[in-house]
Amino acid sequence: DGGITQSPKYLFRKEGQNVTLSCEQNLNHDAMYWYRQDPGQGLRLIYYSQIVNDFQKGDIAEGYSVSREKKESFPLTVTSAQKNPTAFYLCASSETGAGWNTGELFFGEGSRLTVL
Amino acid sequence: GQQVMQIPQYQHVQEGEDFTTYCNSSTTLSNIQWYKQRPGGHPVFLIQLVKSGEVKKQKRLTFQFGEAKKNSSLHITATQTTDVGTYFCAGLNAGGTSYGKLTFGQGTILTVHP
Numbered sequence: 001d002g003g004i005t006q007s008p009k010y011l012f013r014k015e016g017q018n019v020t021l022s023c024e025q026n027l028n029h030d031a032m033y034w035y036r037q038d039p040g041q042g043l044r045l046i047y048y049s050q051i052v053n054d055f056q057k058g059d060i061a062e063g064y065s066v067s068r069e070k071k072e073s074f075p076l077t078v079t080s081a082q083k084n085p086t087a088f089y090l091c092a093s094s095e096t097g098a099g100w101n102t103g104e105l106f107f108g109e110g111s112r113l114t115v116l
Numbered sequence: 117g118q119q120v121m122q123i124p125q126y127q128h129v130q131e132g133e134d135f136t137t138y139c140n141s142s143t144t145l146s147n148i149q150w151y152k153q154r155p156g157g158h159p160v161f162l163i164q165l166v167k168s169g170e171v172k173k174q175k176r177l178t179f180q181f182g183e184a185k186k187n188s189s190l191h192i193t194a195t196q197t198t199d200v201g202t203y204f205c206a207g208l209n210a211g212g213t214s215y216g217k218l219t220f221g222q223g224t225i226l227t228v229h230p
Contacts, residue, residue, distance in 0.1 A: 035220075040125065042204060042222040043159070090158060104149060104161035105206075105218075 003027065006091050006108035013078075013085070013115050021076045021111045023091035030096045032074035033105065036060060037088040046089075049074055050096060078113060086115045118143045120207050122221030130229050135192040137224035139205035146210045148181055148188045149218070154201040162190075185210070195228045202226070 004025045013019045025032065031050050035043040045058030049068040063082025068074055074093075078085045089112075092105040119142040129135050139148065147166040151159040163172055165181035165188060172179045178191045188207075192199055202223040209217050 040222060042122070043206075043220040045218075104164060105151075105159070107158040107160070109158050 004091055004093055004106055004108035006089075006111050008111060009109065011111060011113045013113065015115055016080045018077055018079050019085075019113065021078070021089055021091075021113070023074045023076065023108060025072050025074075025091075025093045025106075025108075027093055027106060028071070029093035029106070030071070031094045032068070033092045033094075034058075034064070034066065034074070034076045035090045035092065037090055037110075043090065046076065085113055088112050118207070118209050118217065118219050120205060120219045120221040122205055122224055124224055125222060126225050126227075128227045128229065129195050131197060132194050135195050135199070135226055137190050137203050137205075137226075139188045139190075139207070139221050141186045141207045141219075143186070144210045145185050145207040147208050149206045149208075150179060150188075150190055151204045151206065152201050153204065153223070157201075159204060192226075195226070197228050197230055200226055200228050 034046040047066040049055035091108040150162040153159045170181040205221040
């Protein structure tokens with residue numbers, strides 16, 4: 001099946017630990033994104049990547065890091081520097097058009113991170 | 117920077133009643149997208165509007181894009197329990213420092229009482 005796979009679905013972490021969330025897509029999309037979702041705040045962009053080996057900071061990049069070594073993979077690391085990491089994290093992808101985001105976003109099922 | 121405000125934050129309706137959510141941008145948009153997220157799920161794309169004043173329909177759902185391309189609405193006629201979820205708008209900025217950036221509204225949480 002074509003789509004986006006995120007793992008793990010649920011993750012618990014102690015304060016001070018880094019954690020990496022996986023995101024894999026087989027849609028052959030160039031663009032990939034990481035969003036954070038908190039109650040009542042919608043989706044906020046953490047990082048995005050338009051092409052392999054390139055990525056840009058979104059609105060709330062502090063305390064996060066990403067890599068884009070392969071077209072189909074865009075892992076997100078939540079570092080110990082992120083002050084409030086407990087949240088629902090959504091990975092998405094899209095085809096690129098004239099602008100860097102002109103098409104619909106396809107979302108994964110999300111990863112829920114809880115910091116204990 | 118660009119802001120996309122969505123109201124109301126919550127809406128409770130009886131099954132069969134209509135529902136509308138509104139989206140307003142602080143800047144002119146190239147296009148606007150709408151997504152639905154079922155409880156416990158992930159956002160799923162519903163539609164994209166591009167033209168000024170555009171109106172599109174999907175069965176009981178009607179989507180509008182304002183003439184100035186700064187606001188949009190989603191109207192559901194005769195809600196059903198399957199309509200429950202959070203509805204998000206997402207606007208693609210037309211220019212300025214946020215050119216090409218997709219910004220999500222806060223979402224409207226719809227509950228439908230049978």
